[in-house]
Amino acid sequence: MIGFLLWVIVFLLCWPLALLALLLYPIVWILLLPFRILGIALDGVFELLRAIVFLPARILGGKPR
Template sequence: MAAFLLWLLLLVFCWPFALLALVLYPIVWLICLPLRLIGITVGAAFAFLGALLMLPARVLRGRPA
């Protein structure tokens, strides 16, 4: 809602920039989409490696002495 109000404010004060932002937003979103997917993949890979490295400690901690 706040983003919409800010866009309306921009439309009132500087309508060419508001229309340019309205046209360019989908293009920027499409350019950023592969980068977001790469970020999700790298985050998942690091979480998997962290879980894999912590597995021996979890197995040893779970055993009774």
């Protein structure tokens, strides 16, 4: 009996949270999209800098990892 009452309480409390998460997920995803694009751009910049720094070693015969 107590288990059933706990199940009913959890059901009544959790379905609004699940609906709220379903509604807020696309909004949060759109809000975070510029940060993902910025991260991709910064990754490209750091890879370019790494290639420029290691270029002399590669020209002199260093083996890439």
